[in-house]
Every structure is written in C-alpha cells, then in structure tokens.
Amino acid sequence: MENIADKKRAIFESTLVLIKEKGFHGTPMSQIAKNAGVAAGTIYHHFDSKETLILELYTYIRDKMLEAMLQLDNEAMDYKDRFFNFWISHCHFYVKNPNALFFMEQFVNSPYSNRDPLQENERFQNTFRDLIKAGVETGLLKPIDHLILSALIHGTIVNVAKMHLCQRVVIGEAELQQIVEVIWDGMHQQPNGAATS
Amino acid sequence: MENIADKKRAIFESTLVLIKEKGFHGTPMSQIAKNAGVAAGTIYHHFDSKETLILELYTYIRDKMLEAMLQLDNEAMDYKDRFFNFWISHCHFYVKNPNALFFMEQFVNSPYSNRDPLQENERFQNTFRDLIKAGVETGLLKPIDHLILSALIHGTIVNVAKMHLCQRVVIGEAELQQIVEVIWDGMHQQPNGAATS
Amino acid sequence: MENIADKKRAIFESTLVLIKEKGFHGTPMSQIAKNAGVAAGTIYHHFDSKETLILELYTYIRDKMLEAMLQLDNEAMDYKDRFFNFWISHCHFYVKNPNALFFMEQFVNSPYSNRDPLQENERFQNTFRDLIKAGVETGLLKPIDHLILSALIHGTIVNVAKMHLCQRVVIGEAELQQIVEVIWDGMHQQPNGAATS
Amino acid sequence: MENIADKKRAIFESTLVLIKEKGFHGTPMSQIAKNAGVAAGTIYHHFDSKETLILELYTYIRDKMLEAMLQLDNEAMDYKDRFFNFWISHCHFYVKNPNALFFMEQFVNSPYSNRDPLQENERFQNTFRDLIKAGVETGLLKPIDHLILSALIHGTIVNVAKMHLCQRVVIGEAELQQIVEVIWDGMHQQPNGAATS
DNA sequence: TATGAATGAGTCTTCATTCAT
DNA sequence: GATGAATGAAGACTCATTCAT
CATH class of the missing domain: 1.10.357.10 (Tetracycline Repressor, domain 2)
Incomplete structure (x- = not known):
C-alpha cells in the first residue's frame, strides 16, 4: 500500500501551506491535521512530535x-x-x-x-x-x-x-x-x- | 526623560538576545521582562502587545x-x-x-x-x-x-x-x-x- | 480451547507487571497488549474495557x-x-x-x-x-x-x-x-x- | 500576607478531596483549580507540575x-x-x-x-x-x-x-x-x- | 477471532495579557 | 508609571476504544 506514504505526504503538504501563512508558532497541530484530512492523533502515528514533523519536513x-x-x-x-x-x-x-x-x-x-x-x-x-x-x-x-x-x-x-x-x-x-x-x-x-x- | 528610552532599549536588547537563542515562539514576555530587569506588566506600558514590540524592534x-x-x-x-x-x-x-x-x-x-x-x-x-x-x-x-x-x-x-x-x-x-x-x-x-x- | 485462557492469562500477567512499575495511570492498554504479545484490539475481545480488565485481574x-x-x-x-x-x-x-x-x-x-x-x-x-x-x-x-x-x-x-x-x-x-x-x-x-x- | 499559604492550602485541600473520590488519574488539574477557587494557571505559580503538587501534598x-x-x-x-x-x-x-x-x-x-x-x-x-x-x-x-x-x-x-x-x-x-x-x-x-x- | 491504524475527547501545561496594589 | 500574581484561552500530546481488513 502506498497509504502510509500518502498520509505522510498529506501531512507534509498541509504543514507547508499553514507554516507559510502563519509561521511555526501560528500553526497548531490540530489545524495541520484538519487540513490534511486526518485526526489530530493520527499525526502522532507518523511523527513523534511537532518538532520531528518539522525536521522531517x-x-x-x-x-x-x-x-x-x-x-x-x-x-x-x-x-x-x-x-x-x-x-x-x-x-x-x-x-x-x-x-x-x-x-x-x-x-x-x-x-x-x-x-x-x-x-x-x-x-x-x-x-x-x-x-x-x-x-x-x-x-x-x-x-x-x-x-x-x-x-x-x-x-x-x-x-x-x-x-x-x-x-x-x-x-x-x-x-x-x-x-x-x-x-x-x-x-x-x-x-x-x-x-x- | 532618558529613563523611558533606556527602559525601551533594555527591553529591545533583552528581546533580541532571547529571540536569537529561542526564536519568536520560544521567547515568553515574562522572560523578556526578567532579562530586561523589569516586571512583566511594565512591558505593556511601552508596547501594546508582543507583536507591537517585535514590530518596533x-x-x-x-x-x-x-x-x-x-x-x-x-x-x-x-x-x-x-x-x-x-x-x-x-x-x-x-x-x-x-x-x-x-x-x-x-x-x-x-x-x-x-x-x-x-x-x-x-x-x-x-x-x-x-x-x-x-x-x-x-x-x-x-x-x-x-x-x-x-x-x-x-x-x-x-x-x-x-x-x-x-x-x-x-x-x-x-x-x-x-x-x-x-x-x-x-x-x-x-x-x-x-x-x- | 486452552488458547483463550492462555491469552487472558498473558494479558493479566502483562498488566500486573506494568501496573507495578507504572501504576494504573501509567499503563496504557497499548503497552499491555504489546507486552502480552497481542494486538491492542485483541484485548477488547476478552475484556469490555480497561476497567473490566482490572476488575477481573x-x-x-x-x-x-x-x-x-x-x-x-x-x-x-x-x-x-x-x-x-x-x-x-x-x-x-x-x-x-x-x-x-x-x-x-x-x-x-x-x-x-x-x-x-x-x-x-x-x-x-x-x-x-x-x-x-x-x-x-x-x-x-x-x-x-x-x-x-x-x-x-x-x-x-x-x-x-x-x-x-x-x-x-x-x-x-x-x-x-x-x-x-x-x-x-x-x-x-x-x-x-x-x-x- | 497569609495569602500565599492560604492559596496553597486551598489547593492542597481541593486535591485531597478529589483524589479520595477519583484517584490520581481521575483528578484533572482543571478540577483541582475549580474546587480550590482559582484559575488553572494559578496552580502553576505554586507548583511546578501535577507531580510536584502531589509530592508536596x-x-x-x-x-x-x-x-x-x-x-x-x-x-x-x-x-x-x-x-x-x-x-x-x-x-x-x-x-x-x-x-x-x-x-x-x-x-x-x-x-x-x-x-x-x-x-x-x-x-x-x-x-x-x-x-x-x-x-x-x-x-x-x-x-x-x-x-x-x-x-x-x-x-x-x-x-x-x-x-x-x-x-x-x-x-x-x-x-x-x-x-x-x-x-x-x-x-x-x-x-x-x-x-x- | 485477530489486527493495528485511526479517532478525538480529554489532559497537562504555557504564556500573553490584565489589574489591584 | 511599576509590579507580579492571577487569569484562562489555546496548544501539544496521550490513550481508551473502534472498525475495516
């Protein structure tokens, strides 16, 4: 399945858009999740923390x-x-x-x-x-x-x-x-x- | 008074040092105040908000x-x-x-x-x-x-x-x-x- | 089947060990499952909830x-x-x-x-x-x-x-x-x- | 002022009551605060964390x-x-x-x-x-x-x-x-x- | 039955801001 | 103006539970 990679990509792209608009601080995980079409908790199956997400991005x-x-x-x-x-x-x-x-x-x-x-x-x-x-x-x-x-x-x-x-x-x-x-x-x-x- | 200008300058410099180290997000007003040698509330006599402070800085x-x-x-x-x-x-x-x-x-x-x-x-x-x-x-x-x-x-x-x-x-x-x-x-x-x- | 009883026992023992170390609160179902060698969902085939598990334990x-x-x-x-x-x-x-x-x-x-x-x-x-x-x-x-x-x-x-x-x-x-x-x-x-x- | 000691005492007593009823886990800081008659954040002026609060209690x-x-x-x-x-x-x-x-x-x-x-x-x-x-x-x-x-x-x-x-x-x-x-x-x-x- | 990814409500905690002194 | 304790909204993160496979 490509699903996992797809989901990570969706999270990456959602993060990218939001950070451009609002900056690191102005971008809550909850909104990243919503824009990526996943639940807040789901992000944490793919990234240990917000910091990790940003580092991997x-x-x-x-x-x-x-x-x-x-x-x-x-x-x-x-x-x-x-x-x-x-x-x-x-x-x-x-x-x-x-x-x-x-x-x-x-x-x-x-x-x-x-x-x-x-x-x-x-x-x-x-x-x-x-x-x-x-x-x-x-x-x-x-x-x-x-x-x-x-x-x-x-x-x-x-x-x-x-x-x-x-x-x-x-x-x-x-x-x-x-x-x-x-x-x-x-x-x-x-x-x-x-x-x- | 030079005092006011001095205090503003102290706040500016404190902010500058902290932001370099910790970034915008990692720099609470309370710490800016402490490092500037003033009380947290005092900053708000000189700047309307954190955003204003940064803009003026x-x-x-x-x-x-x-x-x-x-x-x-x-x-x-x-x-x-x-x-x-x-x-x-x-x-x-x-x-x-x-x-x-x-x-x-x-x-x-x-x-x-x-x-x-x-x-x-x-x-x-x-x-x-x-x-x-x-x-x-x-x-x-x-x-x-x-x-x-x-x-x-x-x-x-x-x-x-x-x-x-x-x-x-x-x-x-x-x-x-x-x-x-x-x-x-x-x-x-x-x-x-x-x-x- | 002895299997079911075996699985329950494995879950009980896993729970016991973890609760001793971490307490009720510090012991997530997911870890109980992992240490018992079963999937998280499996526990719910044997116990209605975490509370039930503890009561039965x-x-x-x-x-x-x-x-x-x-x-x-x-x-x-x-x-x-x-x-x-x-x-x-x-x-x-x-x-x-x-x-x-x-x-x-x-x-x-x-x-x-x-x-x-x-x-x-x-x-x-x-x-x-x-x-x-x-x-x-x-x-x-x-x-x-x-x-x-x-x-x-x-x-x-x-x-x-x-x-x-x-x-x-x-x-x-x-x-x-x-x-x-x-x-x-x-x-x-x-x-x-x-x-x- | 006896205020600080009073406030700590109020938090202690609130914690005590709730923990008896609900246990450590079942007792959120927010409720401790409410029952003590203070804001959630106020507890953190007196205790570093929930753990510290319990240890001091x-x-x-x-x-x-x-x-x-x-x-x-x-x-x-x-x-x-x-x-x-x-x-x-x-x-x-x-x-x-x-x-x-x-x-x-x-x-x-x-x-x-x-x-x-x-x-x-x-x-x-x-x-x-x-x-x-x-x-x-x-x-x-x-x-x-x-x-x-x-x-x-x-x-x-x-x-x-x-x-x-x-x-x-x-x-x-x-x-x-x-x-x-x-x-x-x-x-x-x-x-x-x-x-x- | 078994799995484990996904969910989302609920938690602890932070921090910009206010205000009584 | 100055103070700093108090506020409470908002955020990161956890975890019991579900459900499609």
Whole structure:
C-alpha cells in the first residue's frame, strides 16, 4: 500500500501551506491535521512530535529540491551550462514552490535548525559543493573558498525568488538569464587569470 | 526623560538576545521582562502587545543599521568606493550584531513582516536604492532593475555574514574585499559596454 | 480451547507487571497488549474495557492467592498451626508475587474497588473469616469482632511483605515465625481467660 | 500576607478531596483549580507540575499528622501510655481525616513514592522509630528489628482505620483501647523475659 | 477471532495579557 | 508609571476504544 506514504505526504503538504501563512508558532497541530484530512492523533502515528514533523519536513523538501535540480543536470555538459542550470533550476524550484521557500527560510533561521543532524541533507550539499569546487579547481571560478561562493550563490537565488514572489518585479526567463550572468561574471575567472577590476 | 528610552532599549536588547537563542515562539514576555530587569506588566506600558514590540524592534534595528552604514558614506566619494563601503559596512554590522542578523532573518520570513506597513523602513530602503539607481543610470552598473540588484546585494551580505558567524569559514577583511570584488565584477558594466562573457 | 485462557492469562500477567512499575495511570492498554504479545484490539475481545480488565485481574489474583493459601491448610490441624500457616502462606504469596501485592494495594485504595461487587471475592473472605470466627468462638482468640481481627492480621501481612520487598530488613523464615508469634500472642487468649497486661 | 499559604492550602485541600473520590488519574488539574477557587494557571505559580503538587501534598499531610500525634505525647509519660497514645492518635488522625488516609495509601503504593526524596518525612519516621527503639532497648518490647515492629504497628493502624471508615464495624474508643491492647500484648515482653506461647 | 491504524475527547501545561496594589 | 500574581484561552500530546481488513 502506498497509504502510509500518502498520509505522510498529506501531512507534509498541509504543514507547508499553514507554516507559510502563519509561521511555526501560528500553526497548531490540530489545524495541520484538519487540513490534511486526518485526526489530530493520527499525526502522532507518523511523527513523534511537532518538532520531528518539522525536521522531517525539512528533509522531505531538500529531497524534492535535489531531485528537481538534478533533472536537467548532466556531468557531460559544459561547466558554465551546468552552473547556469543549477542556479536557474534552484530558483525555479522556489518560485514554483513558494511554500517550500518560506518554510526553508523560516527553518534555517529558527532554533530548529540547530538541532538538525544535517546528515541526510548532506547529499544535497555535496552535489552542490562538488560543482563549485570543480569550478575553482579547474580555474573557471576565482580562487575563493567554495563555502563563500556557495553562500553568495545561495543568497542570490533565495532573494531573487523572494523578490519575484513578492510581485515587486516581474522576473521572466530573460531576466533570470541576465541575473545568472551577473553571478557568473562575478565569479568567473578570465582565462588569462585577470579578474575584471 | 532618558529613563523611558533606556527602559525601551533594555527591553529591545533583552528581546533580541532571547529571540536569537529561542526564536519568536520560544521567547515568553515574562522572560523578556526578567532579562530586561523589569516586571512583566511594565512591558505593556511601552508596547501594546508582543507583536507591537517585535514590530518596533524591527524598526529600531533598521535605524541602528542605517546609522552604522551612513557613518562612512559620503556622497562626494567615488562610486565604487561607496558601493564597497555599503556592502562591507552592512556586512560588518551583521557580524558585530549577530542577534540583529538572526532577528531580521526570522522577522522577514515570518508572518509578522506581512503586517508591517513598511513605511518607516523606507528610509533605509531609499538610501540604498538611490545608490543602486544612480549606478544604473550612470552606466556603472549593468542595466538591470534596481530591485533585482538590491536583492542580489542583500542576499550576498546576509549569507556571507551568516557563514562567518557559523564559524564555517574565516572571513577577514581581505576576504570581505575579495567578496565584494566578486559582486562588483558581476554588476559592473565595462566602460565599453561589453559585459564579460 | 486452552488458547483463550492462555491469552487472558498473558494479558493479566502483562498488566500486573506494568501496573507495578507504572501504576494504573501509567499503563496504557497499548503497552499491555504489546507486552502480552497481542494486538491492542485483541484485548477488547476478552475484556469490555480497561476497567473490566482490572476488575477481573483483581479476581484472578484473589483466586491464585486463595489456592496458594489452601495448599497447606487442613481442617484437621491444630488451630494455632492453621493460624500460623495462614499468616505465613499469605505473606509468602505476596513475597513471591510482588506484582500481585502492589497491584492489590493500588487496587483496594483506588476508586476501582468501590465499584467492585465484591461477590466473587467473598470465597476468599469467607475461608479466612471462618478460621477467625472459629478461633473466637472456641475461646482461643480474644473476644473481638472478627472483622477487626482480620484487619489486624491482614494489615500486618501486607506491611511485613512490603518491608521485605523494599529490602529494608532481611526477613527469613525465622523472622517470619517470630513475627506471627507476635500476632498470635496479641490475639491469643490465655486458657484461664487472663490476657497479658 | 497569609495569602500565599492560604492559596496553597486551598489547593492542597481541593486535591485531597478529589483524589479520595477519583484517584490520581481521575483528578484533572482543571478540577483541582475549580474546587480550590482559582484559575488553572494559578496552580502553576505554586507548583511546578501535577507531580510536584502531589509530592508536596504528601509532605503537607505528614506534617499535619506528626503535629497531631505529638500533641498528646510527652517524654515524661509512662512507656506503655506513650505507645498507646501513639497508636490511638495516629488512628484518630486517619479517622478524622479520611481523605488523608486514602491519599496516603494511594501515594505509598504508587510510582510517585519512589521518586520522593523522603527527607523531610524523616522527621516523622524518626520520632516514631525512636519510640520503638527505646521500647526494644529497655526490654519492654520483644527483641525484634524495630523496622518490623513499625511495619506491624503501622499496618494495624491503617487497616483498623479503613475498616472503621468503610462502616463495616463500629469502632468506638472502647474498641480502640481493646485493639491496642492486642498489639501491645503481642509486642510486649514479660518482665521475666518469657513471651507467652 | 485477530489486527493495528485511526479517532478525538480529554489532559497537562504555557504564556500573553490584565489589574489591584 | 511599576509590579507580579492571577487569569484562562489555546496548544501539544496521550490513550481508551473502534472498525475495516
């Protein structure tokens, strides 16, 4: 039976919607249950506590995100294309899943994230990190600690997605392309090693 | 009286510390009061509710941040220097006020920020926006919607500051310089109008 | 089928163990089921409710206790020996079945026992009462209401067994003998009718 | 102000009544609060949790009991009189405070009592123990471990009080006197050292 | 009969807010 | 204004019981 997985998914999605609207605190388990179409007690057959639910929801989203991002990726592709792909598909994911974006942002800035074992998630981190590292090692990206480059990339993705979702600017495919160009131009290293001044 | 302002400040700082540690939900008014050295009821002489307190705290921090950022700014300076200054002093502010960073990040991603009239804050936004707009208009920055550029800049500042505070990379003045260079290189438009490819 | 009786017994024993450790309240039906090796719903094929289960468990234990106590009894024996036997075998039962002791003590002091029809149990009461009554009637015991004498006897048995189980004193066979001697000396009536002063 | 102590007392008494009627489990904090004339939350200003409340209630009762028992005691009195006094005033206390009796009996047989530090209560234990020890040392009582004698005494007190309260026998002052006589006769040692056989 | 996932009423507990002093 | 005890609504969580399989 797919039932169990289905029920968990229903609870995840219900939680996601409510947390986006009301925040962690503003989202009672009773309402999560109601919106998921189950009884309050049922949640506790699948998750030990509200905290566990949120922690697992985090992992669930990371997995979905990774899947979405790998769909277009291909190690045989040109580095720059892979770089662009990554940035854009990550951004797309957030734009298409705004609840996920707001959840993630609340999560990483909340005390929950400190308690997270962060191991499952490493699969996501690793994939991303390897791409950046490779760029630095092959000299395509400037010689800067890959963690810093990641921070820069991730920061831009999230903020651009948020700006889009807040409807403050229209950001179509053309704009996205233009934006990644900016990121790339900043991180890219000229073949002769001379970064633009 | 300075007393009132002092008491408000004490409440603000107490709130800031607790929210960084425990999050909005994990921070009861009673504890804010205790850490601020006042009685629980006293907070309600200064703030209508917990929500008001948090909303005002947001403004309080924006003001402090603006003040910090304007200290080194000077309209007579070279554009690139002003740009660098802005980025770096903003980042410095967060690094020196980690509680403020974590508060702001929780705030902007919470349902609180949706209710914020966003008017007070415009002072901050305006100052920043004008700089970016000027860059675009004078052709020093690529011709991209200034809101997008702001998003990119802000995203990088916040994420670099977080990475620094999480102690995952050592980020000294040299690294900061190097990082803004990346941002600048990405946004800067070559005099001849040809952006790097 | 022996199966049904076996299953009931398994449920009884599981309940007994858990109630000793956790008390009535701390013992969920689900755990009783798990420790008994059956499903939660199965219990309800054998008992109408948790209350019924506990009420029947009470009877189950009374029966086991009576059986244990009658094993050494024999109407042909000397009265004093029967008296000693009763006291000691009752105490032995509790010492060998500490779970039963703790269950009974919780039970008789709980609101459950008020609802108990107390009929089944009379078999136990009767056997015991008859012995005491006979003692009074034959003048071997002091002329005191047999219910009072029973209370005295039962109170000493239970408390001595508890003291033993709490490991606060070592109580071997010699001590037991000495203790019943005390009880007997107190209740026994001198042939000449003069009770000790 | 006596207010705080008064409020605690009101909560204690409310708890006592309800626990006698409904048991630990059947007594919700909300009802304790209502019967005590306070709000549910108020209880938590005085007690950390339901468990703490019950633990403190235990101590509260021990104290009241000790006080009642010492009222008639006097070291200058004849040993036998003190012994009788102790037994009877203890029994009286239970008869006059049936709620206390049922609470104590539930308590000592529940998992709560295992967590009790049992230190405060030692005052009670010590007073009682000293009396018994003195009896053994002076040869007035049979040479049996004082813990065993205590168990016998306490067991009889509690069970006689219960029998009285269950209305199964009328136990007046004359009967009480007669009963302690039984206990005394059992434990007392003949001057010539020959216990009755 | 046996199962065990699902139910939802009921519990303990927290905490924003009030108000008499 | 300041205090902090009191309030009680609301939330997380438990568990006896049911019922479709």
